[in-house]
Amino acid sequence: MKNIDKLIRKAEELQANGLVTRQIADELNVSRETATWLLTRSKKEEASPAPKDISVNWSSIGKSSFRLRHISIALCDMVVETLEKTDQDVEMVVGIGLSGVPLASLMADEMGSELSVYHAYNEHEDDENTRGAFSRNFGSIKGKSCVIVDDVITTGRTVSDVVTDLRLAGAKPVAIAVLVDKSGSEEIAEVPVQSLVSIVRVD
Structure with missing residues (x-):
């Protein structure tokens, strides 16, 4: 408690x-x-039952550039292993802002790829049609094969939005890399997911 x-x-x-x-x-x-x-x-006198969810705190990794680098190398290794099966290359690493960007930056350096940043819009949180945009301050995604990087997949909605927006922009998403996958997904929108930790609830 x-x-x-x-x-x-x-x-x-x-x-x-x-x-x-x-x-x-x-x-x-x-x-x-x-x-x-x-x-x-805290505002209710009678507490409603808690949703089935797991909170992930990875601040012990995030506060150390040394740990982040080594985690990024491990994620790169997993992505390369996945792409070798389909004989695909990586030209762009796309970090989902905010927490996916440090990992994506280190992965892009390790893989010799360009870097892009995706900002998920939050202004209209109840609007299911609101997604996000790629920052103009980073690499252009058009025509590039891309690896999507985030810290945690909870429902998969944000990553799915990034896949859709990459395809609409003429890019090819080839892999998704995350620290923790809470959705238990092997694929999201037909793109393979690689996670260091996959959490599956058994009820």
Whole structure:
């Protein structure tokens, strides 16, 4: 219960700082349903049952560039192993902002590839048609074979949006690399997923 109380306090702190539910969910590496539950739990006299979710805290990796580099090398190794089966190359590594960018940057360096950054839009969090955009400050994705990098897959929605937007821009997504996959996906939108850790709930 102590960890739940810490998550509730952190969610409330993030909300007080102006973050919307989707941003809070991304920051805490939980689903939007869980973020909503955390934000409303302390306001209710009777607590509703908790959603089935797992919070991921990888700050022990994120605070060390040494650890990030070695994790990135491991992710590169997994991506290369996947792409060797289909004889594909990597021309671009796409980091999903915010947490996927440090990993993507290190992976692009390791693979000798260009770097792109995808910003997921959060202004209209209830609009299912709102996705995101690629930053103009980084490499152009058009015509490139791309590896998508993020920290955690919760539902797969954001990664699926990136796959769609890459294809619409004339790029070819060839692999997805993440630290933790909470969705249990081997593929998202027909793109193979490689994760250091895959979490599967057994009920």
